[in-house]
Amino acid sequence: MNHVKNAVLQAATELFGDKDPSAVDRWVAADYRQHSALAADGPEALRGLVAGLGEDFRYEGARVISDGDLVALHGTYHGFGPDPLVGFDVFRVDAEGKLAEHWDALTPQVKDTLSGRSQTDGPAEVTETDRTDANRALVAEFAEKVLVGADYSVLTDYISTETYHQHNTDAADGLDGFGAAAAKWAEQGKNLVYKKVHRVIAEGEFVLTQSEGEFGVPVAYYDLFRVENGRIVEHWDVIAPIPAELPHGNGLF
Structure with missing residues (x-):
């Protein structure tokens, strides 16, 4: 360590x-x-x-x-x-x-999720440290092109079509599960809007992005991805509203 x-x-x-x-x-x-x-x-x-x-x-x-x-x-x-x-x-x-x-x-914390997975369960041990730089680059490019750029035509260049374990409480596993959740959110006036990626933190197969955007209201997005064989295969997240006022002058990011 x-x-x-x-x-x-x-x-x-x-x-x-x-x-x-x-x-x-x-x-x-x-x-x-x-x-x-x-x-x-x-x-x-x-x-x-x-x-x-x-x-x-x-x-x-x-x-x-x-x-x-x-x-x-x-x-x-x-x-x-x-x-x-x-x-x-x-x-x-x-x-x-x-x-x-x-x-x-x-x-x-939400007990009943669409995928049946909790918000924190799943693999935790970092094993592929030799893949850190490649995985960081993959997720950083995904974040800019797909999340910020909203170009979903290239989604499968980054996310596995075979395995995508989802820990977002409102989405089922797989790309279809994500698509259904996004459609439901849009109906509720909560489009996934990523405006800026502030940080990308990577170690081995795990890559965390910290982003700023909107989800009906201004929010902070924390997305943790697990990468396997050059594709994202698992996702955990926290979407937190940005308060109008903070107890300091440093900003949330």
């Missing part, structure tokens, strides 16, 4: 597992920059958040990927509100091994 990933996992364990506010001193940079809608800027705001976590709070991790100085966590928060929240967290780690910046997106 690389030192960047290890730093984030250890920090997360002490902050959100042990619920230890003093872990901020060990793991968080003095100029910690916050993008979450749930907390103000700086280490002291994070300390206050950790100190306020209830006895029933726990984090259930599903997968972790690291790319350079960025580490992405995918998992479920229990006790952060009345219902469990599925989320993506992205941390930037500085040269001293401390958390320097944080982005996230959360959505309520």
Whole structure:
């Protein structure tokens, strides 16, 4: 495990597992920059958040990927509100091994999904590290051409026609499942509009994109893809509305 990933996992364990506010001193940079809608800027705001976590709070991790100085966590928060929240967290780690910046997106956990898959189950271990660059390039091109460019004529150049496991709660497996969901969303006035891809984070067969767009309202899109043999074969996501106001001036991205 690389030192960047290890730093984030250890920090997360002490902050959100042990619920230890003093872990901020060990793991968080003095100029910690916050993008979450749930907390103000700086280490002291994070300390206050950790100190306020209830006895029933726990984090259930599903997968972790690291790319350079960025580490992405995918998992479920229990006790952060009345219902469990599925989320993506992205941390930037500085040269001293401390958390320097944080982005996230959360959505309520849904038990009954069209695919029968949960929002977090499926493969989690990174095994194909030699394919990282190729998989990053594939998904980045897919995001620009298909998601932002809305050119669905090339969809099968990127997504497998044989296997496409879907974890979006409103879509069934396969390209047909995605097409049916998109049609239903359009009827509800919620067209999938991607305006800008802000980050692409890749490790092995997993590639996470962080994007800005609209889904009836302005939203943040976090899409995690698993790539196999040069095609996308699995997809997890969180679509989170962008609040009108944030507790800091850093923006959501």
